[in-house]
Amino acid sequence: MSNKSNIYTKTGDKGETSLYNGERVAKDSVFCKVVGSLDEVSSAIGMVYIELESKACNKEDNNNIVNILKWIQSRLLDLGSHVATPIDSARSNKTKLSQTDFEEEHVSELEKLIDEYDMKLPKLTNFILPYGSLHMARTICRRAERKMISLFREGHVNKFALIFLNRLSDFLFVLARYLCHSVYDTPEHIYKKTR
Numbered sequence: 001m002s003n004k005s006n007i008y009t010k011t012g013d014k015g016e017t018s019l020y021n022g023e024r025v026a027k028d029s030v031f032c033k034v035v036g037s038l039d040e041v042s043s044a045i046g047m048v049y050i051e052l053e054s055k056a057c058n059k060e061d062n063n064n065i066v067n068i069l070k071w072i073q074s075r076l077l078d079l080g081s082h083v084a085t086p087i088d089s090a091r092s093n094k095t096k097l098s099q100t101d102f103e104e105e106h107v108s109e110l111e112k113l114i115d116e117y118d119m120k121l122p123k124l125t126n127f128i129l130p131y132g133s134l135h136m137a138r139t140i141c142r143r144a145e146r147k148m149i150s151l152f153r154e155g156h157v158n159k160f161a162l163i164f165l166n167r168l169s170d171f172l173f174v175l176a177r178y179l180c181h182s183v184y185d186t187p188e189h190i191y192k193k194t195r
Contacts (some may be wrong), residue, residue: 004074005132019084021092030150035080037144041168044071044137051133052183061182068113070167075106079161083148102161108141110167120177121181127191132184141169 017032018023020030025031048069052062078100085092130136143167152162180188 014049019086019089020195021085021089021096023086031083031156032148033060033149034151036078037140037147038080038083038154040123040140041137041144042076045069045073046132046178047133047170048137048195051179065179071109072171075141076166078102078106079164083157084121085160086151087158088125102158102164104160107160107163107167110164110171114167114171114174115122117178119173121174121177124177128177130176131180132176134172134179138169138172138176141165141172144177145169155188 015027017027018024019031033076046069049066052066079102081100082102085096087097130139144164148162148165151157152159177188180186
């Protein structure tokens with residue numbers, strides 16, 4: 001028996017792919033664009049592990065942050081499954097819908113994390129310039145949210161999917177600031193007017 005994975009199936013060679021419910025959609029559909037953007041957010045978050053590993057500061061704090069980021073990456077996969085199982089599709093049976101439902105508790109967990117890390121930061125009094133991979137992840141997350149809005153409007157995803165992305169971009173902003181102060185040990189880059 002071969003242990004080779006089937007990396008290529010050739011079923012997408014004509015520009016289509018299958019959602020979790022079996023429905024075939026074009027690879028440039030909103031469904032695919034949202035799932036692709038979620039993958040990009042997760043990949044950008046993964047870059048932070050390298051940044052944290054290169055810093056010899058508080059290892060326990062770094063490990064906590066890595067665990068939080070892994071939790072977020074796992075929720076992004078859950079969110080992708082939710083997107084790939086449209087609520088309003090006749091092909092999304094109850095079993096698959098229950099397996100891919102996206103829950104309010106994920107939003108609540110992010111709100112707790114935002115409050116926890118924001119309390120550790122100096123008050124924000126200026127616009128700051130993006131610094132580090134988490135700001136890249138934050139901007140991709142905002143793009144994913146903009147794409148998700150049309151799926152929500154059309155009844156394909158639940159409201160917690162959309163709210164989660166909104167809170168996630170807020171958390172990535174707060175955590176990026178925290179890393180700047182506690183890990184990178186560099187002052188935040190402040191926006192300055194030229195006139």
